[in-house]
Amino acid sequence: MNEFTFKNAINITALHAKFDDFMYKTHAHQEYAIGVTLNGIQAYNLKNDFILNHSNGVMFFNPEQNHDGMAYNNQTLEYVMLYIKPEQLLEATNLKDLYQFDKPNVYDETIKHNILRLTSAIFNEEPDDVCYGLFITLVDSLQVDNSHLFTQIDDKKLILAQEMIKKQLADKLNIDNIAHYLEMSKYQFIRFFKRQTGITPYQYYINYKVEMAKHIIETYKDVYWAITECGFVDLTHLNKCFKYRYGVTAYQYMSQFK
Incomplete structure (x- = not known):
């Protein structure tokens, strides 16, 4: 059983892997590789150290950092990985030079959650603006940027x-x-x-679209006009966004005014 699935969005490549008898030969990436072990134990050699990353552990590989990889004791190993270009990480921070992760793995629930959330968004083909927001959240949780460009409300x-x-x-x-x-x-x-x-910004944009659709529904009792005027794809799209914020679909909300 060797399964490897890749998906790309916003120039970040996401990998979901599941195997038991496969072994990576020693190699290095041009990108940062940041991932989470979901099940099993991932074993690899890095800088003359033999490292075990257990379930829920976060892994960091710097660009050009040689390593191999395998499932420990031939147990089934499942993990996800994000491959992030160095220039993209630099742009997302205020750093001028490449950052080097000094710990190969950590057990941090916040970082783990942010990696899994961005990975899920990429595989589920969520809008790019959603992925960009999740990427920023991940970068901030890594704490690679301790100097903030914006320190006061503008x-x-x-x-x-x-x-x-x-x-x-x-x-x-x-x-x-x-x-x-x-x-x-x-x-x-x-x-x-x-x-x-x-x-x-994307969340603000969707919230505003829903608010304007709500106003049209209340005023004109026309859910399809709300879809057109507010730029929703179709009724399903509007209903999904509407229910997430108000607990009922737009159509159900409109029925209360008839």
């Missing part, structure tokens, strides 16, 4: 960003354009927005 930039998001109500959210206008990188903007509001 009301003018935040208000401008919110207004630009609202203008994209019926369109696909374009974070790159907003970030460029505010003279930030995409990752700086996502981090800035989340620090000021507690949510990512």
Whole structure:
């Protein structure tokens, strides 16, 4: 039983692997490799050390770091891994030089959760803006960046960003354009927005779309007009977003006004 599944989104490659009798030969990646052992024990040689990563353990491999890999004692091993380009990690932080993880593995519930959440989003083909927000959350939990570019609330930039998001109500959210206008990188903007509001730009965008749809439903009793005006794909899409926030679907909500 040797299963290897790859998926790519936002230039990050996610791997889900499950095997018992397979062994990686010594190799190195150009990217950072960050993963979680789901079941079994992962064994590998790294810098003359023999390392065991148990279930729920987080693994770190730096670029160009030679290692092998195998299932310990031929037990079934299952794990996920994210391959992140060095320049992408640098852009997501305020660091100028490559960061080197000094511990090959840790047991940290927050980091583990953030790796699994981003991996799930990539495999489930969630929107890129969702994946970008989850990537920032993961990077922040790694604590590779101890200097924060934004230390005080910048009301003018935040208000401008919110207004630009609202203008994209019926369109696909374009974070790159907003970030460029505010003279930030995409990752700086996502981090800035989340620090000021507690949510990512994409979450704010979806919340606003749902609020506007709710207003249309209350005013005109027309759920399909809400779908068109607020840029939802279809009724299923609107219902899913609506129920997540209000506990009922948009259609169920509309029926209360008839």
